[in-house]
Amino acid sequence: MSRIWSMMDVGRRSMMNSQTALQTTAHNIANKSTEGYSRQRVEMVTNEPIGHGKLRIGMGARAGLVTRTNNEYLEKQLEREGAQLGYLTGRSDMLRRVEEVYNEQVNKGLNHSLGNFFNAFRELSNNPESLATRTQVKETAENLAKDFHRVTHQIEEIQKDADFRIAVKIEEINQLTKEIASLNEKVQMVEVTGVPANDERDRRDELIKQLGQKINIRYAESKDGSLTITAGNTAVLVSGYSHTELTVGSTPGRDGKAEGSFDIFYRATENSTPVNVTSQLTGGEIGGLLQVRDEVCNGLIGKMDELAYTLSEEVNRAHVQGYDRKGRAGELFFTHLGDKAGASKVINLNERISEDVSLIAAAGEPGAPGDNRIANVLSGLQYKAVMDDKSATFDDFYNSIVGTIGIEAQRSMTSAESQKDIVSQLKNIRESISGVSLDEEATKMIEFQKAFDASARLVRTADEMMDTVLNLRRY
Amino acid sequence: MRVADKMQFEQVKSNVGKNRAQMAELQNQAATQKRVTKPSDDPLAASRVLSNRIDLQSNRQFSKSLNYAKSFLEITDQSLSDLSEILMRAKELAINQANDASANEESRRVVATEVEQLHNAAVSIGNRKLGDRFIFAGYKTTNPPFDEHGRYSGDAGEMNIHIEKETFIPMNVPGSRVFLGIGMNREGLVQKTENQARTIEEFQEQMANAKSQPAPSNETQAPALRGPASMSARTPEVSSEPEAEKELQGVNLFRILKGLEISLRTNDKAGIQDSLDLLDDALSQVVLTRAQIGARGMRLDNLTHTLEKAKVENQVSISQLEDADIFETVSDINKTESTLQATLQTSGKLIQPSLLDFLR
Numbered sequence: 001m002s003r004i005w006s007m008m009d010v011g012r013r014s015m016m017n018s019q020t021a022l023q024t025t026a027h028n029i030a031n032k033s034t035e036g037y038s039r040q041r042v043e044m045v046t047n048e049p050i051g052h053g054k055l056r057i058g059m060g061a062r063a064g065l066v067t068r069t070n071n072e073y074l075e076k077q078l079e080r081e082g083a084q085l086g087y088l089t090g091r092s093d094m095l096r097r098v099e100e101v102y103n104e105q106v107n108k109g110l111n112h113s114l115g116n117f118f119n120a121f122r123e124l125s126n127n128p129e130s131l132a133t134r135t136q137v138k139e140t141a142e143n144l145a146k147d148f149h150r151v152t153h154q155i156e157e158i159q160k161d162a163d164f165r166i167a168v169k170i171e172e173i174n175q176l177t178k179e180i181a182s183l184n185e186k187v188q189m190v191e192v193t194g195v196p197a198n199d200e201r202d203r204r205d206e207l208i209k210q211l212g213q214k215i216n217i218r219y220a221e222s223k224d225g226s227l228t229i230t231a232g233n234t235a236v237l238v239s240g241y242s243h244t245e246l247t248v249g250s251t252p253g254r255d256g257k258a259e260g261s262f263d264i265f266y267r268a269t270e271n272s273t274p275v276n277v278t279s280q281l282t283g284g285e286i287g288g289l290l291q292v293r294d295e296v297c298n299g300l301i302g303k304m305d306e307l308a309y310t311l312s313e314e315v316n317r318a319h320v321q322g323y324d325r326k327g328r329a330g331e332l333f334f335t336h337l338g339d340k341a342g343a344s345k346v347i348n349l350n351e352r353i354s355e356d357v358s359l360i361a362a363a364g365e366p367g368a369p370g371d372n373r374i375a376n377v378l379s380g381l382q383y384k385a386v387m388d389d390k391s392a393t394f395d396d397f398y399n400s401i402v403g404t405i406g407i408e409a410q411r412s413m414t415s416a417e418s419q420k421d422i423v424s425q426l427k428n429i430r431e432s433i434s435g436v437s438l439d440e441e442a443t444k445m446i447e448f449q450k451a452f453d454a455s456a457r458l459v460r461t462a463d464e465m466m467d468t469v470l471n472l473r474r475y
Numbered sequence: 476m477r478v479a480d481k482m483q484f485e486q487v488k489s490n491v492g493k494n495r496a497q498m499a500e501l502q503n504q505a506a507t508q509k510r511v512t513k514p515s516d517d518p519l520a521a522s523r524v525l526s527n528r529i530d531l532q533s534n535r536q537f538s539k540s541l542n543y544a545k546s547f548l549e550i551t552d553q554s555l556s557d558l559s560e561i562l563m564r565a566k567e568l569a570i571n572q573a574n575d576a577s578a579n580e581e582s583r584r585v586v587a588t589e590v591e592q593l594h595n596a597a598v599s600i601g602n603r604k605l606g607d608r609f610i611f612a613g614y615k616t617t618n619p620p621f622d623e624h625g626r627y628s629g630d631a632g633e634m635n636i637h638i639e640k641e642t643f644i645p646m647n648v649p650g651s652r653v654f655l656g657i658g659m660n661r662e663g664l665v666q667k668t669e670n671q672a673r674t675i676e677e678f679q680e681q682m683a684n685a686k687s688q689p690a691p692s693n694e695t696q697a698p699a700l701r702g703p704a705s706m707s708a709r710t711p712e713v714s715s716e717p718e719a720e721k722e723l724q725g726v727n728l729f730r731i732l733k734g735l736e737i738s739l740r741t742n743d744k745a746g747i748q749d750s751l752d753l754l755d756d757a758l759s760q761v762v763l764t765r766a767q768i769g770a771r772g773m774r775l776d777n778l779t780h781t782l783e784k785a786k787v788e789n790q791v792s793i794s795q796l797e798d799a800d801i802f803e804t805v806s807d808i809n810k811t812e813s814t815l816q817a818t819l820q821t822s823g824k825l826i827q828p829s830l831l832d833f834l835r
Contacts, residue, residue, distance in 0.1 A: 032480055039479075096515070103513045104525060105797065111525050115532035122536050122637050126543045129608060129616055318675040363614065364678060365632075370608060370616030370647075372634050373671065373678060379637045380673050382533070395529050403522030406514025413515060424489060428482050435479025442830040 003057075004465050006050075010060035011458035017044060018452035020063045025444050028436045036206025038068035038434035040198055068198040070434050075205050078426050079212040083283050085423050086213035088416035090288025094162060095409040098296060101154045102402045111398055113147040116140045118382040124362050125375035134325070134357035141333070141349045148308050148344045155297050155304075156258075162293040163262040167248045169214050169286050170264060173237070174245045176211045177229065180204055181243035184226035191225045216283025232280025235266035247274065257294050258301075296408070301344065303401050307387070309343035311394060314386055315378060322361030322374030330361030330374070487822040494815040501808045504799040511797040520796040527796070531789040537638050538782050544636040544646035545775050550605050551648055552768045558600050558653075559761045561593050562728070566754040569735055573747045580742045587739035594732040598625055601650050611650030620650045625729025627651050631658060635671035638778055643671035644771055653764045656725020726756045 021042045031037040043066070047059035104111050120140040124133045183204040190197035204227065211217055211229070217237070219229040229238040237244055246264055253259035257278075264281060265274035281287055312334035319333040332350050337343045353359045363371030387397040504510060514521040568586050572578040578586075601611050601621040612620035614632030621627060631651050635643035651657040672678035731753045738746030 033484075099514050104528075105509065105512050105514070105516075105521060111529055112532065115529045119532065119536040122540050125635075125637060126540050127606075127608070318678075321675055321678065364682065365614065365630075368614030368630060368632060370612065370634055371614035371632055372636075376635055376637055376643060376671050377673070377675055377678055380643075380671075383640050384674065395526060399522045399525045399529075402514055402525055403518050406516075406518030406521050409513075409515035410518055424485065427485065431479040431482040431485070432477045435481045437477065437479045439830040442834065446834070 004462050004469070006057075006059065008459055008462040008466075011455045011462060013047075013060050013062060014455035015452055015459070017042075017061055017063050018448045018455060021448040022445065022452070024066055025441050025448065029438065029441050032436040032438065034202075036202050036209065037436070038070040038198070038202050039436045040066050040068050042066050065196065066198060067196055068202065068434070070202075070205075071430070074426065074430050074433065075209075078423070078430060079209050081419065081423050081426055082209050083212040083216060085416070085419045086284040087288040087291075088412060088419050090285035091292055092288075092409065092412040092416040094158065094289060094292035095296065095405070095412050097158050097161075098155065098292065098300065099405055099409040101151055101158070102405050104402070110144075110147045110151055111395070111402075113140070113144045114382075114394055114398065117144045118379055121375050121379040124360070125372040125379055128362035128372045128375055129325070129369045131357060134360050134362075137360055138349065138354055138357050142354065145334075145348045148304065148347050152301055152304050152344045155300055159258060159261060159293050159297050162289045162297075163248075163250075166262055166264070166286055166289055166293075169289075170246050170248050173211060173214055173231075174243075176207050176214075177237045177243040177245070180207050180211070180227065180229065181238050181241055183207070184238065185241045187225045197225070212284060214284045215281055215286045231266075232277050232282075234275070234280065235277045236268070244268065246277075249274075251276075256298060258298055261293060296405075300401065300405070302341075303397075304344035305340050305342060307344070307394065307397055308347040309337055309340045310386055312337050312343065312347050314381055314384075318374055318377045318381070319361050321364075323363045323366040323368075323371075324361045325358035325363075325369060327363075327366035327368075328359070329366075331359060333360075483825055487818075487826060490818050491815075491822060494811060494818050497811050498808070498815060501804055501811060504804045505801070505808065508799050508801065509797055510799040517796075524793050524796045527789045527793045531786060531793070533640070534782050534786045534789065538779070538786070540636050541638045541775055541779060541782065544638065544644060545772065545779075547605055547610065547646040548768050548772050548775070550603070551610055552765060552772070554600050554603050554610065555648075555653065555761050555765045555768070558597060558728075559758060559765070561597050561600070562754055562758045562761060565590060565593050565732060565735060566751065566758070569747055569751050569754060572739060573744065573751060575744070583739040583742055583747075587736050590732060590736040590739060594625070594729060594736060595623070597654075597728060597732060598623060601625070601654050610647055611654065613647070613649035613651065621654070621729075625654070625727075625733070627655055633670070637671075638775070639782070641673075642778070644774065646771075648764055648768065652725070653761060654729065655727045656760055658725070726753055726760055728757050728760075731757050 021044075024040050024042050028039050043064040044061045045064040046061050049056040049058045051057075102109065117140045120133070120137040124137050127133050183200050186200045187197045187204065190200065208217075208219060208227070208229070215231050217229050217231050219227050221227050226240055227238060228236065228240075230236050231246070235244070235246065237246070244267065246266055248262045248264055250260050251257075251263040253261075257263075263276050263278045264286075266277045267274045278290065281290060316332045316334055316336075319330045322330040324330060331352060333353065335346075335348050335350050337347065350359075362373075362375035363369070364373035365371055382395065383393055385391055385393055385396075387394060392400070503512070511517045511520050511524065568590060572583050572586050598621050602619040603610055608616040609618065609620055609629070610616075612618065612629035614634070615629045618628060620629030627650055629650050631649045632647075633645040633649065634647050636646050638644055649658075670681070672681050731750055734753070735747065735750040737743070738750060
């Protein structure tokens with residue numbers, strides 16, 4: 001009789017095991033598209049057999065652990081490559097926009113204005129008496145100044161946009177670290193009972209990957225299963241159950257950073273003073289944004305300043321040697337620029353000239369309205385090597401800026417492209433290990449269903465056997 | 476290798492995405508006919524396109540300036556041709572009146588009036604304008620350079636025009652040279668083509684040099700109203716000139732004409748004969764100047780060709796650098812299209828069947 005009971009019991013437990021397995025299959029299928037999910041398996045364990053004399057009778061199976069199929073090393077590699085991808089995409093997104101400022105393939109830009117400016121002096125030299133040619137000089141000079149302002153302004157807008165994006169990313173990072181801290185707690189609480197916290201770990205791995213894409217982090221797992229995450233070198237974002245938020249703030253300018261651009265601060269404890277950690281953040285999207293915002297954009301503004309400053313100085317130097325239409329000594333053509341820094345933002349035609357074009361000094365001598373010697377000197381200025389230690393003309397200098405930014409944008413785009421391939425290759429490998437296959441799950445489903453059916457049959461058989469036993473008396 | 480469903484979907488997604496992106500890029504090329512639409516498409520080409528564009532832009536302006544200079548030179552040449560006709564006529568008259576066989580006091584008085592008219596005509600040629608500008612006034616283009624006696628109030632300025640990157644060409648002849656002969660003797664035929672300062676330093680140096688040289692005295696310009704014309708018609712030398720270069724002497728046309736007129740009026744046969752030589756000098760002075768102008772015109776014509784060619788070359792190289800090769804683009808489009816179709820077809824086959832479809 002005890003055998004029948006145990007048969008029934010084995011059948012019942014087997015039915016339950018099948019249900020557990022089917023449930024896990026259902027979980028797998030449901031999470032087929034969940035980012036970072038690792039397929040789970042119920043580990044079936046054979047029960048301890050019972051000995052009856054010489055017989056050792058198997059007592060069926062039980063569901064041991066539900067484990068996930070996961071390669072930890074691969075996850076780590078994915079995080080690393082993802083961080084690189086984040087850096088490169090952050091950079092190339094920004095550079096694409098910077099490049100647009102200098103894109104003269106479609107629009108007419110500074111190159112064109114500069115040409116117009118010098119051409120106007122040529123026209124002036126053809127006919128220095130005429131008010132019309134003088135007005136043309138004035139207009140082109142004003143346009144040139146405006147174009148300088150436009151380029152610098154657009155770059156500054158891009159810097160501001162980078163700041164905005166950095167602020168958003170920092171907010172996202174804070175959300176991520178908060179969730180990771182709470183997952184730390186869950187993982188620890190689950191695993192203290194000896195059961196792997198599959199779903200929590202999957203989620204946490206995924207969040208780490210997301211975090212790494214935004215900022216350069218280092219992380220380590222302690223024995224109790226909780227993760228400690230450090231951004232840069234010193235900013236501990238997650239430790240145990242607690243997380244520390246990063247903040248952004250506008251700060252004064254310093255070498256390599258523009259006035260008003262955001263810095264990122266870390267506050268170790270509630271009461272300690274915030275520490276500026278911007279210089280440590282060199283990776284992830286934020287690293288890329290910072291690199292373009294500070295190094296590339298400020299470098300470009302510096303170059304524009306240099307161009308504007310030298311142009312203004314050279315033109316002024318010649319212009320003051322000349323005499324205007326009414327024989328008065330030439331004034332400054334562009335307003336005086338005290339400092340090279342910021343020159344491209346403030347370069348402007350002398351207001352008095354823009355009000356009275358007869359003040360433009362084309363002549364080399366007073367009282368000679370047809371004298372065009374100064375206009376010619378200015379016209380020739382376009383071909384004088386005055387930039388870069390007198391090795392490049394204005395055009396050369398500007399064109400090389402465009403070339404450089406083009407090369408940089410191109411390089412960052414291609415490396416972002418190839419990094420994307422690397423990451424997707426790694427993701428493929430990860431999916432091939434951890435991903436859910438519907439065919440596989442369908443097979444499993446049938447397998448467990450059959451097992452369930454068979455176990456049910458077993459219970460029925462045991463039941464019938466029990467019936468037979470109970471009805472023995474009647475016969 | 477184990478193939479998970481997500482892998483398949485990701486793969487399909489990224490492959491279709493790649494093909495579509497390539498297709499979009501090619502379509503854009505076909506639509507704009509441009510291979511380079513932003514610097515990063517081809518940084519080197521983009522930067523070379525820019526420098527070609529700026530060259531093209533300057534060359535267009537150079538063409539414009541060049542045409543302007545040409546018209547200035549043409550009207551100068553026309554004026555000088557008129558002037559030489561006046562001198563020819565004066566010479567003709569002088570020859571006729573130089574001997575007593577064909578002329579007498581009476582006829583000389585009559586002819587004197589005609590010579591006076593010629594003098595006045597020469598003055599009005601000296602005051603010719605192009606638009607609002609007096610062409611023989613040097614830099615002082617807004618006031619008539621000659622008064623009725625042929626006194627010059629212009630200067631010796633030469634207006635240089637920028638017509639090629641490193642080339643300036645003077646487009647005017649100051650009246651002081653062609654009418655008064657100042658500077659003619661020194662520079663003569665082989666006058667250096669331009670003296671435009673390229674930098675402000677050069678300009679300052681030129682100005683300093685000009686100051687240290689004595690300006691031609693203005694006294695000598697006053698026409699002699701009395702006495703033999705030959706006495707003062709020749710423009711005095713700048714003292715430091717070596718003897719050998721004195722061959723060609725500048726002469727004052729107005730003074731010659733005035734001298735002739737006076738000689739005619741005073742029935743001064745010797746004076747008339749003297750002025751014959753002077754008129755020859757004057758004619759060659761005008762002719763030499765015209766030759767100079769002609770030479771400049773030739774140079775401008777040559778430069779016109781060079782500039783036109785340069786403009787075409789600029790455009791060609793811009794086009795070569797940034798324009799899409801349409802045949803290549805179209806054939807690339809076809810290739811990509813068939814790739815895309817293959818991708819979509821195989822994607823359908825890859826995604827669709829699952830074991831579940833067969834478990835009916």
